[in-house]
Amino acid sequence: MNTQEWSNLLANALTALEAGKDGEARDLLAMASERGSHMAAGLLHTLAGSEVSNAYDQPRAFERFIRGDGNRALYDAVSAELASIYATHRPHSLLDIGAGDGMALAPAVRASDDAINRLDVVEPNTTLLASLMANLPMVEGHETTLEQFVSDLPATAHWDMAQSTFALQSIAPDARKTALRLLAAHVDRLVIVEFDVPDLVAGTPEYRASLAARYEQAASDCGEDAELVAGGFLAPMLLGQLRAAEPSNHEQSKTAWIIELADAGFRVVRVTHVHAYSWANAFLIEAVPVGHSLDQPTN
């Protein structure tokens, strides 16, 4: 059976899952899994257990995912873009939001020629934060969410630059906008890297077909780790996206990110393509708070 047929079975299973018809979904997933779909196997595994509630509850699966073959080129491109921004703007203080284990941050900082002398990271996952801090001892780690972190900041807190790679998508849009609005008062510049996912309406057949195809591709790209990654990271994330109770992924199109940053009080000064990834193109947005001294509109 070819990938297209798996995707159709998966997409139908997603329809059943969204409708709460778990029995029907399991039958479809079992058929797709027997024919070799990693995501179908991962979803069956996740549905069978109750211990995993969040995509980052099994950090090993996430760490294997981002170190898979398909991801290396993506991360190299992200770190190179960040390093080039550090070289241009020479931030002395940097805040990384949702830094994970530092896969994007660490190589960029190491290439930065010691320009950064204060580095804070906000990362709610204990294991990922510990791994990052072992790897980058200069880091001041804050084991919390962005929402909590910014609401606790003293008025004087300030960073020359804040950045976030593939992490803002983890925060629900309303909470994210509030947090970004608060953050704007504390940074000179914000750089985000996210995926430009197709602008499809959640709940439509096109949306589910797109999810099915992209998740299956992401799992396949992990080669021999496909099963671990599909069951431990991708399936919880996909279920979170489908089931409104507690979604763990709120990705959106590049245009929607630009609009959201503007709504949160930032002026976008640069948008650039970073890498053509199987999931979707990765892009970078550089923005400055509106009214900030760096907020000089270009002609």
Ligand SMILES: C[S@@+](CC[C@H](N)C(=O)[O-])C[C@H]1O[C@@H](n2cnc3c(N)ncnc32)[C@H](O)[C@@H]1O
């Ligand atoms: C896809 S990972 C990206 C990690 C890292 N930035 C990278 O590029 O590899 C998303 C990260 O966001 C973190 N995260 C989830 N919810 C968050 C929140 N509310 N505030 C800050 N970080 C969050 C997760 O723990 C995870 O480390």
